[in-house]
Structure formats: C-alpha cells, structure tokens
Amino acid sequence: MKAIVLAAGDGTRLHPLTQTRPKGMLPIGDKPLLEHIVGSIRSAGIDEIVLVVGHKRERIQNHFQNGDDWGVELEYVVQNNPRGTGDALLEAEHTVGGDCLVINGDRIVEPELLKELILCHQSTNEACMAITEVNDPTAYGAVTVDDETVVDIQEKPEPHEVTSNLVNAGVYAFGPEIFSAIRQTDHYGELRLTDTLREYIQDHTLNAVHYDGMWLELSRPWDLLSVNSGILAHSGSAVADSAIVHEDATLGGPVVVGDHSRIQPGARVFHDTVIGDNVTICANAVVTNSVILEDTVVKPGAVISDCIVGSGSEVGPLNSIEGGRTDVHVDDELYTDVKFGGLIGDNATLGGNVTVEPGTIVGNDVTVESGSTLDSRIPSGAHVFRG
Secondary structure, eight states, rough: OEEEEEOOOOGGGGTGGGGGSSSSSSEEEEHHHHEEEHHHHHTTTTOEEEEEEOOOOOHHHHHHHHHHGSEEEEEEEOOSSOOOOHHHHHHHHGGOSSOEEEEEEEEEEHHHHHHHHHHHHHHHSSSEEEEEOOGGGGGGGGEEETTTTTEEESOOOGGGGOOOEEEEEEEEEEEHHHHHHHHHHOOOOOOHHHHHHHHTTTOOEEEEEOOOOOOOESTTTTHHHHHHHHHHHHHHOOTTHHHHHHHOOOOOEEEEETOOOOTTTOOOTTTTTEEEEEEEEEETEEEESSOOOOOOOOTTOOOEEEEEEEETTEOOTTTTTTTOEEEEEETEEEEEEOOOOOOOOOEEEETTOEEEETTTOOTOOOOTTTOOESEEEEOOTTTEEEO
C-alpha cells in the first residue's frame, strides 16, 4: 500500500507566511509540518509515499529530495492549479497500483491511527475514514455515524445543523474505486474529496475509524501556535548544539531553539516558543508562546506573546506584542475570541516602541516607524508612519 499526502494547496488563510513558502514547510517544533506526516507514515509501516505538491513546490522537493534521509521512497505529483483535494487525489491516480492511504497535508496524527485505518481496509475491503471528536464541529466536516458506518458528511455546518461533535479527521484508506468516484462527482469550482464521499456513501460503505489521539490541524494563523504547543507537549524542549544561550538568559520549557541562534543576557523565552535557525533574542527581551522564524532579530526589551514572526524580520527595541484574546477576520470569515497576539510577515522591520494590538496581521516587507501602533491588517510592502 502507498500513502498519498495532499500538500498542494495555496494556504491562503495563512498569508502572508504562505505567500513565500508552502504550508507544509512551516515549522512545527524542530522540523517542518510535512516531516511529522512523513515520519508517522513510515512508523505505520509504509515506505512508499506520493506527495501531491503545487504552490511553492520547489521548497518541498528541495528539502525531501527522494526521501532517503527519512527511510522512504518519495514520488512527486504536481497539481498545477488549486482545484481541491478531490482533484489533487485524482492527479495521483497513475501512481497507485491498488489500495492507498490518503492524508491531508495539514494534519498531524499518530502512527497508530494509520495502522488502524490500514487494518480496517484490509479486513473489510471497503473504504475507511478516520473520525475524531472536537468541541466545535462547525469549522470542520461534521460526520454522522450509524453502527460504525458513515451515513452523512456536512462541510462546515451551521450551529443549528450540528447533531454530534464527530468530524472528519482528514485521513482515509481507499481501494482504487475511489478514483472513478471522484471523476463522477458533481461539483462547481473546486472538487473536494468530501464532495465525492458525500455522494459515495449513497451506494457504498464508508467505515468510521474512531480516533481520540493527537490530532493537530494547521489551517489559520493561530493554529501554528496551538499545533506547536501540542507537539512540544509530546516532545519537550530541543536546543540545538550550535545555539548559544547566555548563562543569564532564561529558558522556561518546553521550547525549541534552532541552529546558530543566540539568546542574550537577561532574555527570557517561555513555554511553547519555537525559535528557528540563526535568530537573535536580544538582552531583556521576553518571548512567550510564539513562533520566531529563521534569521530574525528581536531587539532589547521587546515583549512578544502569542505571536508569529516571519523570517528575516526585525522586531525593534521595547516593542510590545502582548497577546491575548481577540476577534480576527481571515478570508472574509470572522473568528471570535481567538488567543492570538498577531502575525508579522517575512522581512518586516519594526522600529522602536511599536505596539501591536492583538489579532494584527502584518504583511511581508513592511516597514514600521518608531512609536507606531498597529492593528487590523497591514498590506505587504507598506510603510507605516507614526500618527
């Protein structure tokens, strides 16, 4: 059996981060998201993996090459236009000689789930789908089950339509018949795999595999914080041998500190923080529950909480990104009461004494003058003046 990972999407809800990199290469702990997925597949006993790639695919292909470093054989299939997960899977049809395991490229699950799906498919010779329970199913594909068989799938139901907290976990085991089912699916615009499955269950059995283990999804900016928190809870701290942490600095784990990064005297890096390679956290800066990508400098006295800072950026001295709960608009959707201090894009430069209000999203290549206050969304390339 081969595994197919659907990793071709543009990840528009994660802009500006995904304007310069694919979602699968965003850092989760001390490695990119896709490394976690490939590792789980290998641990489940599958060593032939097809990556369906598209947006910024060269970043993925240059990183993984042929898969030798991960003990797998990797094959790449290109989805040139983002036409949905169903279309992405269909692109991989020619690589599959029989049964296949299919995983959305933005989900981290434990190998045990993959083993259960494989066993379910092999024992029933029918399609199998992982389902899990969440607090709010309105953000996912809500699933109704009757005697361990999926009988209904609702994509992002309205609150009054919800009948259970079970949702589609985005992991499946299929036989080759899934490809003809995708081709026969009625659709307008994007062809989503859930569209196919909604029609498929009218005259085929789709078995439900219940899962209550680690299930982490990366879809919106603040998910990068919660997914990293979930991974660090399992893996603990990791400080690279080449990192320099001053004896007067504080690391309050779990944290990750990347290669050649420097934590200067008096700096304090607290729980659930991931610091990429070649990052400098200057004297007396405080960073909590944040992700700081490579080649970034956090100047003295800056306070950063619940925040993501893109690569090559500079957070000026005495900046304040204090975090907290707020409402955020992403892709014309309003998300309420989100714990999210903000997102600073790649190659942004913030002067001194800049205040970033909770939920602010700053684009790539933005310059902010000292003493400014930022809120809402700042477009890429903007120059923000004080006042």
